Amino acid sequence: MARKTTNQKAWFLVIPVVLLVAFNAIIPLMTVVNYSFQETFGDNVFFWEGVKWYEQVLRSSRFHDSLLRQIIFTSIILVIEIPLGVAIALAMPKKGIWVSVCLVLMALPLLIPWNVVGAMWNIYALPELGLLGRIINGMGFDYNFTQGPLAAWFTTIMMDVWHWTSLVVLLAYAALSSIPDAYYQAAKIDGATPWAVFRYIQLPKMKRVLTIAILLRFMDSFMIYTEPFVLTGGGPGNTTTFLSIDLVKIALGQFDLGPAAAMSLIYFLIVLLTSWIFYTLMMNNEEK
Amino acid sequence: MRRITWLVPTLYIIFLMMPIYWLINMSFKTTNEILGSFTLWPKEFTLDNYITIFTDPTWYNGYFNSLTYVVMNTVISVTVALPAAYAFSRYRFLGEKHLFFWLLTNRMAPPAVFALPFFQLYSAVNLFDTPLAVALAHTLFNVPLAVWIL
Missing domain, CATH: 1.20.59 (Chorismate Mutase Domain, subunit A)
Structure with a gap:
């Protein structure tokens, strides 16, 4: 890459982005901040409420429950998708025509719009009419994702694994194929076991992309909305109501502006903080 | 050993393709067949669903x-x-x-x-x-x- 020159006039090139993002991000964000400190009874009359909404949200068991569900969901997703993705990437063929066939087929789920994924899994998992529902019921389990909380969780997680494991596979595979053959030959001469090859050659090479994969999967699964909304609508009961779904229910369903705004900000801060910690750790590791 | 490594991506791809297959399968069925019976492929192959989408x-x-x-x-x-x-x-x-x-x-x-x-x-x-x-x-x-x- 060419060396960068210092040029303050570059600001003129950035101005359009700054204006657009400011219109789209700062105005709404300030509106949220505004609401989160005030009470309204309609007609644009507002009363200063201080941190009342924050206390209410932080103390409400509803928020605790959906936050807990969200954390469990995200952890399960990460625990399944990352090792599974790495394992599949390791088992992929190294060269030949099958590489491109595999890659294209695996990339397919990534191209499908989120609401289509939800609708698709809905018909796929229906206990009577769907293929998956039939198979599981045929094996002797009582499976109905619209009624059983466990089945709803299982389906939501399967759906996310189906949709996003390929991303981990593609990233890990890209990292693996950048390892020169000489490394493997050296390992062979030293009589390294497959585990040693994985631990000391492949894993260090994949570390960087895996951090990115974990970060992306964390962010996206923590903000998941469309897919469970289409699949289960947050039910049965509230068992698959994750943070986003709960937030939209409060904000647009009940029009409780104050609590919704306070919750939005807490939610945003959680994601931002975790991502920032990840980002800093990642950068620190690279400098070493 | 070689056969096992070959099996993993294949199983994964089958897992990926099944919902897509089901979606395509459904799109060629009549409503009656979808609701009435469980079939692995359309018995009465129909393009009606596609005709509806492009004309309505x-x-x-x-x-x-x-x-x-x-x-x-x-x-x-x-x-x-x-x-x-x-x-x-x-x-x-x-x-x-x-x-x-x-x-x-x-x-x-x-x-x-x-x-x-x-x-x-x-x-x-x-x-x-x-x-x-x-x-x-x-x-x-x-x-x-x-x-x-x-």
């Missing part, structure tokens, strides 16, 4: 809306992101790094957080319920990504 305006208007939205979104994103990406990659300037991270934070923001204020902001400027509003709202998430990738 309530269905194909959806596609026009999507297309308008995609075109607008792409045009807006690229026109504003291109000069910025150029500036970020060529020049060093005051506040460069902070600005870049700030753009990225918008990518991290949960879309649900913005649902409520967008609703009101666009109602206020009379944009609500138009494709332009959808396109504008989405630029919030796409522009940072575009700057990042370009």
